Amino acid sequence: MNVDDLKVGDLIRWVDYTHKNGFIVNAGLFLRPIVSPTDFRDIVVFHNGKETLWCAFQCEVVDESR
Numbered sequence: 250m251n252v253d254d255l256k257v258g259d260l261i262r263w264v265d266y267t268h269k270n271g272f273i274v275n276a277g278l279f280l281r282p283i284v285s286p287t288d289f290r291d292i293v294v295f296h297n298g299k300e301t302l303w304c305a306f307q308c309e310v311v312d313e314s315r
Contacts (some may be wrong), residue, residue: 252282252291252305259289260311261294264301276311 255261259279266272277296282305290302 250308255279255292255305257281261308262311263307266279
């Protein structure tokens, strides 16, 4: 996903395939992009009660019509 495609408040998810139990699906609310990221994490997401850094290219917007 491209950072420019995200809107503040979008519900997004990404799947962690490296989890010890196979995989885990993470969901959060998009808060803002990071203008000059120092690594691959380029967006700030509200997840598990706090702000976290995620990689936009690993995320997808949860489609409300499903």
